[in-house]
Amino acid sequence: MRYIPNSAPERESMLREMGLESVADLFKGIPEHLQLKRPLNLPPALSETETLSYFRNLAEDNTTHITGVRMSSFLGAGAYDHFIPTIIDTLISRSEFYTSYTPYQPEISQGTLQAIFEYQTMICELTGMDVSNASLYDGSTATAEAVLMAERVTGRTKVAIANNLHPEYHQVVDTYIRNAGITKVDLPYDEKTGAMTPESLAGLGEDIAAVIVQSPNFFGGVEELQKLADATHKIGALFVVVVAEAISLGLLQAPGKAGADIVCGEAQSFGIPISFGGSYCGFFACREKYQRQIPGRLVGLAQDEKGRGGYVLTLATREQHIRREKATSNICTNQGLYALMATIYLSTMGRRGMREVAEQNLQKTHFTASRISRLKGFSLKFTGQFFNEFVVTCPKPAEGILTALRQKKIIGGLDLSRFFPGMKNELLICVTETTTREEIDALIDELGQM
């Protein structure tokens, strides 16, 4: 087997050297009757060529991506198609990055540690917060961790979450809090704008640990954070801002400058392939006064005996391997390689690139929205301001429209009735810098014929 260096004769001689007769002697610790007496019922090994064609066939069974006839897509909703600089894959393909472990031994892990330190710095800059952790699994679990952290910080056991937070994030929070003694209140969005208003928070009392709001929200709308922060702080709760579309941070006010206590979300938009929903990279940042309650890994600056600077994993006394059941989270590691991808992305795009890409998203989305809203029978559902997604009310059920568009090689967006049963005629449409004018024109043409 090509992944095992020692040949069978070499293994034989090692066994003999140890005074053993056969491989079976190695497994004497497993009672005989518990050992599997047959080969696993799996297909025989494939050659490298066969493996490649096996996976090529599977990849092309996704008829969206048959070579030469790639469908255009207007899907967003928490997973976004953005330009990915080539050098990201080149750099993360360096064995020193992707075949290393969590940096427990700083003397020989400085590459990973420094990259995370830079990542933490960039997340702080983008979010306007003081402290960022080394990353979590994804945006949904980062949101759940924010809920748990708010409970630790405030000692309160009820959280209030905007109804226009990503429905799957809601579902993940529900799962995490079910056995944690925390309850959840859903906050209604304004029917007209699709966004939260201070009135959405009316009636919340001083038993609330956190108010959690997504901006841009699930409908693509931009929230007026400062007003919501003020209303939240009045009841002594933490204001948590979730950002599922991180490209928006290139243009929109940093939530930390608008009163957020915790900013968390999904960094997939920063150079990470959309990859059927994973692997992604959850980011998590907070104010300095809460840093000892933050979940996950943190990298900090340190010095050796000779005064040379380097980086280490720090504040480990929060973590499971020290605190066990009293840890701030059960999470073990971060999303190292994907945090690195985000760091390379943000370095490559830099100050001006982030602004430019965010503006392109805004411009193209508004161009598309305004064209669609002029089509007979179609209108924008909400009046609020939006970034790179918007909700369209169609003249008939969205499901049928999407099916018809698929015949034209267009995935026209998300049928919102999937999550909001009342929205049968509503489509969530996403346009990014990778969506071409041709694709936008084709969508408008087809919708015009519905």
Add this chain to the structure above:
Amino acid sequence: MIRKVTTHINQNEGTIFERSRPGREGYKLAALDVEAADLAAIIDSKYLRDDDLAGLPEVSEVDVVRHFTRISTWNYAVDLGMYPLGSCTMKYNPKLNEKVSRFDGFASAHPYTPDEISQGNLKLMKVLEEALSEITGLAAVSLQPAAGAQGEMTGLMVIRKCLETRGNARKIVLVPDSATGTNPASAAICGYQVKTIKSGANGGVDIENLRQIVNEDVAALMLTNPSTLGMFEENIEEVCRILHDAGGFVYMDGANMNALVGVTRPGDLGVDVIHLNLHKTFSTPHGGGGPGAGPIAVTSELEQFLPFPRILEVSDGKGGKLFRVEYNCPQSVGRVRAFFGNFSVLVRALCYIVSLGPDGLREATETAVLNANYIAHHLQSDYEVGFHGKPLHEVIFSDKRQQKFGVHTIDIAKRLIDYGFHPMTVYFPLIVPGAMMIEPTESEGREELDLFIDAMRSIAREAEETPDLVKSAPHNTRIGRLDEAAAARKPILRWKPASAAAGQS
């Protein structure tokens, strides 16, 4: 003598922020191909950033490539050599896995693509579920958990949900004192009190003690098998019987499955739930800390409680099969992650399984166990064995013999770096004072194993003859041991320009 490595020129490099120069750029976007609106007409300026993103760098593509290439060379990696971290299974990450995971149909697929045009991805997940089901001997699999720790949490939630439907969620989860820290932390998230149970004299479960502790308050036992001592739980059937007789469950932490694949199946032993670390046993890369994946496998009784959505294989009505995502799972514990889990990791794991087949998987297990035993055999003359028994894929020593020269486990670990190896897992499991836990995996050839054995023996001699050399190691690295205590007292967790940093302290 240090044979594996020699020091050589190594580039210095500051942070990416220090490379920044106004006006540099590393990207080129296509020109905007729609008529641009006046910004003020499409978004209110009160929503816009007012900091001009000044904290992000301005660098060229060359700067970025040089920067990250340079800092990458400061890392040790599996592709450089043996990485003997016990219970971490740092095996070779096949390049073929990497290649196929990047195929456009996988890497560019949106998770909300309708089922009928995502058949390849759904099939891939179903095939992997079935393979893991066969490997574990358990009826059903959820691929959703993003990592081992999340798998633990999910598995315990499944158990809890099942107990709730029986009328009593119970209060306690038993965790052996040899377990990893995520076990109790995961149990706590599920609302259970953790009761630590002492390991028996042989490092396994103390059956008599277990019999006395288990009652109708105990929801489950979390058992790592082989234990973190690398030894198979000989009484596993009895352990399961005790739990089951009292109406409880056995959760198996699958961190050490690399010792068992193809040799024995947890489901056949009586285990109810197991999580697998695809980034350990199934060769997906650790990536300096992630992403991994922690699927769980459960008995048929527990299947209905798995996270939603599930992937179903159904008839297409024309005599064929098709795959469908089922969201309506009324008994499910819920979702633990958005979308389907770490799909890109799942692709790699399936690639490993189909590349090895049943024979290759067994061969990997046998070789991993052989390599660990080879190290155990050759190091026992120089190091104190942590626990006597029949180790499988990893072996534990302690610093007991070196302590009398003032040399401790941490010193041996750091000195190993000078010899060109990543240290083993140290001070874990907690039940072996000064533990050194060594897991070579099947990926090491005899020369590398011999180099490691030589290095460890040489360090044992140094501990005796020149202990200060060991205590002040590493000597050949870019930096020495960092003062972690000082770093934690006054944490600096982000870069700031020199002027700002000076003002801060």
